[in-house]
Amino acid sequence: MGDGSPAIDALQHTGATYPPPAAIAAGAVVRDPGVWERAAADPIAWWEEQAGHLEWSSRWTRTLDDDDAPFFRWFTGGTLNIATNCLDRHLAERGERVAFHWEGEPGDRVTITYRELHARVSRFANALRGLGVGRGGRVAIYMGMVPELPIAMLACARIGAAHTVVFGGFSAQALCDRMIDFGATVLVTQDEAWRAGKTIALKASADQALAGAPGVAHAVVCRRTGGDINWVEGRDAWFHDLEQAADPDCPAEPMDAEQMLFALYTSGTTGKPKGIVHTTGGYLTGAASTHRMVFDLHDDDIYWCAADIGWVTGHSYIVYGPLANGATSVMYEGGPGFPAQDRLWQIVERYRVSILYTAPTAIRTFMKWGDALPAGHDLSSIRILGSVGEPINPEAWEWYRQSIGGGQAPVVDTWWQTETGSMMISPLPGLNTLKPGSASRPLPGISARVVGEDGQDVPDGQGGYLVIDRPWPSMLRTLLGDDQRYVDTYWSRFPGLYLAGDGCRIDDDGDFWLLGRIDDVMNVSGHRLSTIEVESALVDHPAVAEAAVVGRADPITGEAIAAFVTLRDGVHGDEALIAALREHVAQQIGPIAKPASIVLTPDLPKTRSGKIMRRLLRDVSEHRQLGDVTTLANEEVVGEIAAQAATNPHGED
Ligand code: WTA
DSSP: OOSOOTTTTTOOOOSOOBOOOHHHHHHOSOOOTTHHHHHHHOHHHHHHHHHTTSOOSBOOSEEEEOTTTTSOEEEETOEEOHHIIIIIHHHHHHTTSEEEEEEOTTSOEEEEEHHHHHHHHHHHHHHHHHTTOOTTOEEEEEOOSOTHHHHHHHHHHHHTOEEEEOOTTSOHHHHHHHHHHHTOSEEEEESOEEETTEEEOHHHHHHHHHHTOTTOOEEEEEOSSOOOOOOOTTTEEEHHHHHHHSOSOOOOOOEETTSEEEEEEEOOSSSSOEEEEEESHHHHHHHHHHHHHHTTOOTTOEEEEOSOTTSHHHIIIIIIHHHHTTOEEEEEOSOTTSSSTTHHHHHHHHHTOOEEEEOHHHHHHHHHHOTHHHHTSOOTTOOEEEEOSSOOOHHHHHHIIIIITTTTSOEEEOBOOTTTOSOOBOOOTTTOOBOTTOOOSBOTTOOEEEEOTTSSBOOTTOOEEEEEOSOOTTSOOOBTTOHHHHIIIIISSSTTSEEEEEEEEEOTTSOEEEEEESSSEEEETTEEEEHHHHHHHHHTSTTEEEEEEEEEEETTTEEEEEEEEEEOTTOOOOHHHHHHHHHHHHHHTOGGGOOSEEEEOSSOOBBTTSOBOHHHHHHHHTTOOOOOOTTBSOTHHHHHHHHHHHHSOOOOO
């Protein structure tokens, strides 16, 4: 592994191990210790068995088509509908069961049964048809965490249209780019969203984005806060008006297993986000089976994934996986600290949540807020805890298990990616002995390895590149409109192996320890952002000549964005300019991309070939001893940057 892998040695095994609690092991969904071996012996049979849990309109004729690798296809010839699987098939036996206990940030609550969800999805699906969306149509969705968001997604699936959900924290520019790239003809949005007691003007951003995306002919607006919005006659329509006017009966379209269900944009190592394409049959097979097995889902569980549906975690584990399994979920709209810092624990207590899935950055925030908050609530319903989004440090892992899980609940640390569609490396809570900080091992049917520069397996205990060496049903199929970039990004470095972009090592027991990204992708509070994306946004500002961005270690957010900027000649740099630059990045990408610190410097450290030395900048940002600078062309710059960094305390917000 090359240099510049910050986390390579960061995670040390504390030595603690936790075997499955007897009560969980005894009744677990997966309790056969031979399950990995059985799946490895015949992966095709394993995936057929998982796909068999779904309802197919017509059975597939070929399970895995690898004729055109790495463009793999799964369950070809089969047809199914996602909405039928998530809704209709539950109606006979569990129609009155709660699908979502929804709670709004201001405290309003709505309970939605499977029957009600089915009815709303059917109507909205017909409403979309009325706007000209049908099989193969394209719908963009830009909303907060309101019930109408999963309703819109499922409505698309019902009529065979693909969706792209754009996280509500992204800017108008980001939304505009994604709508155009996706080829959306309809946008579903809302007036405003609640976040930490404030309103976020989604419709206002949507208006700006729509101005640059003339192909989007209709905007459907959900009324959430009732705040004032701009209205364009002929283009805009109220969600609820369309829903009420629509025919309640909407037969679901049987779709080809390989039909695109959605594309979700994520940062890569260039400035242009990648549209990750997921399909119907394989994706749902992966999302549903992992949701059932990894969370040990039982009929009486109350499940809560506290992510945002704008990210893949919400797609797979708030919407598609849980609904396919007929689970009862909690869905929460707002911020974790509003109106008080025990909001999550109130919710766990109120609904008797038994499975909680969240991110290390949130767990570390709760740790910081103190033990008294969870201790003030009855969290005894918690059975299983999940973690996702970044490596979880053992200290946070232990705290989670102790303070939220009552010292009992297994913590399943689930490694996966937007690209993988569903969990890949994770414990099964009834079988694996857990080690804080390790994601255990690849799930049954998944085959992962750790290789060195030469593509050969590294010895146990040594860091290397995480690769997947066998296709799996929920894998991405391509990057939207860019097959070549798909091949280049994932399949070129080591032919025949999927390159995840993460460092990893395997210990003597065969447990995997994820070590962070090996490329120029930062992980800020579990959100992926590329350094180049943020650099482009900075350079876009008229005052900026050049910018370099690195992720520096941060105790709460995992990584924080540290920017180094050289100004154009004659521009005066001061606090006001730094504030303006941060705002500019928020405008270009979204508030999540605002640099935590910006250092103004007369020059950037570069190699003789002109490559910015990120490793050095990372060292500077983390106030470490400077690394080797002999390949540096302009050594004098380094001292200057270090001095500046020392006087510019970071973490402004
Ligand atoms: C990181 C989120 C360590 C990793 C589902 C990956 C993790 C990237 C874990 C994908 C974990 C996610 N342990 N690292 N349990 N989960 N990651 O696409 O670097 O938003 O490549 O998908 O997050 O982020 P994405």
